[in-house]
Amino acid sequence: MSTDTETRRLVLATGEGSVGRCREFAREVLIRWGWTPTAEGERGEVARDVLLIVSELVTNAAAYAEGPVELRLTRSALGLRVEVADCNPELPVLRRGGDTARPGGHGLRVVDLLSWSWGSRAGAHGKSVWSEIAAPPADLSCPR
Template sequence: MNALPAPVQTRRLALFGAKGVVGRCRDFTREALEDWGWFEGADEDRQAVADDVLLLVSELVANACLHAGGPEELVLDLDQRRLRVEVVDASPVRPVPRRPGDVTQPGGHGLRVVERLAREWGSQPRGGGKAVWIEVDTP
């Protein structure tokens, strides 16, 4: 496994409970992206990357709420090449994309969105639970 580059900046948000957590995580991430200049003078491509990050955060946090009792922490690690987002929860069960099925039925599409928008994604054990992570290239 390759070592991750040292973060230029790391932000952490401790989380308790599932009520309103998706919105809190999106707001926290938006504020970080604004501080890091992702929206400043953003052209269409930069705006699309920032919007993708917000959608990815929403998907990871919603999955933690639905399948793992809610997230415990959101971590944003930014370096010169990429942004890594981690959502930590207490469940050791790793996420597995559902097999293609009836696309008209609700649910089961979140990890497909993650697979399409993230450069890479995965999960790793963290304490008694896990961290589900995504990486996107910096704009």
């Protein structure tokens, strides 16, 4: 990612209600950054993908750790990085195959499909799971 970046963080005291809080925080940040989820076309699609990635990563932290402790959104000219930290040091594994008709267990597959890159890293007090998404195309419409 470019060195010209801006980061917004949401620190969470409890995992309760974390998916909704993180989605709302991400939605507000995306709107401030011009990645409006309600926009039509590619810009809106990319923003909605970001919200889905936030939901999946936060849900995984809630399901497999004791909930997320931080959501971090970092933007650059190239794109956006979504990062969710939790207190469980066990790194996630993308499951291949399996029964796709059964609910559950598909969150990282969704993240993998929507991201240009994703991964995880162990930290001193748990781990972070991150996803990088390419920036939406610039709005080339003429001003009215």
